[in-house]
Amino acid sequence: MNDPAALAARVREGDLRLHELEEHADPETAAAARRKLLEAETDADLGTVGDFSFSAGDAEPNIENMIGGAQLPMGVVGPVPINTDGDSAGGAAGGEHYLPLATTEGALVASVNRGCSVIRTAGGANARVTKSGMTRAPVFRVAGIAEAAEIVEWVQGSIEKLCEKAEGTTNHGELLDITPYVVGDNVFLRFRFDSKDAMGMNMVTIATQAACDLIEEETTASLVALSGNLCSDKKPAAINAIEGRGRSVTADVTIPREVVEERLHTTPEAIAEANTRKNLIGSAKAGSLGFNAHAANTIAAAFLATGQDAAQVVEGSNAITTAEVKDDSLYASLSIASLEVGTVGGGTKLPTQAEALDVLGLSGGGDPPGSNADALAEIIATGALAGELSLLAALASRHLSSAHEDLGR
Template structure:
């Protein structure tokens, strides 16, 4: 089938210009029926419900014609000591279609509950502005440095919830990259930092790219920030929240709850996390951190594409006198409690469940540390399953 055939035989569908009198639920239904009738497919299971759609059709998804239910499984409770020394019982809503995942995380919760501590470092959300430089890059760098207070103010003027916390300049032969990191309050902040980067980029282009300095603004998303992409820089320096979670497990817990031995778990850790990851040149040496991050991001309305950065986690296993110390470092947990999908009805309820009870921590930090603890539970359980050689049998039993 050639392109000319497709162009001349595609039936146009009116999915945008719908009567203003229709409700969001009704607009979804009209689009769904239009697609269904035009393309002769059955989309009946994608129907929406008026009380569950929230603002999705108006704020979250263009040309929305339905929704796909994601199963939510419960794991917990998981007793954790957060970085402010408050002890909480976490209840984890895991959105997944992968059989055995919830059961595995639930077992991990039983193993590490009461033995786990977390802490977090906030690096802020970042955007990188790229400029083309033809000559005198040092002059532009000096001007950017000298005028920092002014262009920072231009960026911060775009939102009362945004505060620039640090900046960094990189150079290639033909481009200059200005990365800005900002505190975006209770939002994950990608929209805010993008709008601020746009204001900053244009201020620099209009005010500094002159007077003998040949430069021009190329893009406000220059990839040094590595948004939704894996990079060594994000792995090493962190982005959003860098979360650490650690648990000390006794031999008794390992034998009775995890059904294996410390020695067997160490053997798997040495082979998988050290040698295997090294041979693969992996950015992040972990067991399946992305599984748990994805499940919690989906359930709580986070931007699921940021699972990419979440997968950069490193899991470390050390033998102790009476068992094992297992820790995980997550360099880039990008979460918010406002904005995006967090206000959709079902996602908001899952978010409230995960953040219950509220602590004295900033809500976004509590959420990030909770995710870190959940990841640790998943890492411990999968490590034990591989040590006991029950990984395949568990999936055979639960995932089919």
């Protein structure tokens, strides 16, 4: 059946359910039928929602009950040089990069772009992925602490068998380690995997399930939940701020005093003080896990532009900004503990997101595997550092409100 209106009528009559439409029509027609149903039942006009550029069939792995597409304005910042110093070999993102950002927040792109321009004038930034590993932490039920200790001992003595079982489910994933945590009659096992260029959440979930099956076969532990929240996915968590998840990445830059004064209209001392009093003391008083100005702003915009899992921005906000005066210059850094990014899989395959990754030169898998996702993490961290510098300067110079007024935001 290729008549959206007729399909919508069958749903209204109870003959079909919304999620069954693809069994009776192609994906484009099924999406059109859902729009017809919603327009009839809500008086909404979904003409713009239905005007999308990608194939509904290609989007099937990414969405259920599809009705169309959501569009966001996308801007770009840069170019900004990263890891271009001859003495700074080892970074994945060598060269100059533009960073696409998708957002509805006026002034954000302008602010980040100002920071990128300052970094460029200062000679560029350095960035490094310092730790990598996607985690999944199942929770097992045991009789008590004695049995818990036995399970932990078995796991620690069976790493090779668990690796073989887990890695048998994937062509690319590699089990790096398993960290046990015991709470009464609960045993949590935090599995950490190298997922290469994939963000890896689905990969490590499937691999961890295979390892859990082996644990249940060979021990007395009973799996309660494949995710026991010690992972910890899509929630603010101290364990991610300390141990990291996905990629832990730091970007830093040294900006000469004259550049700070001429381009940021303030001084290194004023930015350092604003950072200490706002980002460090203020965040500590608030009990925040993030000690930064607005790193999640840039991270969210980069995630939306490049097809990352937007809900994981909450973990990306686990970041610490530092600023200090060194040799009469401003040294600033941003360390993001848990940045979960990938260049293959998930939303990276959608057309506009794939084009944004093409702008970065990072679409698809890297050579060696993992290098594209490392580079993406370093570029996003540098963009977020640029946003930190710009906002701190606006605060230190008392230009924040006037900048928003000037841009009409």
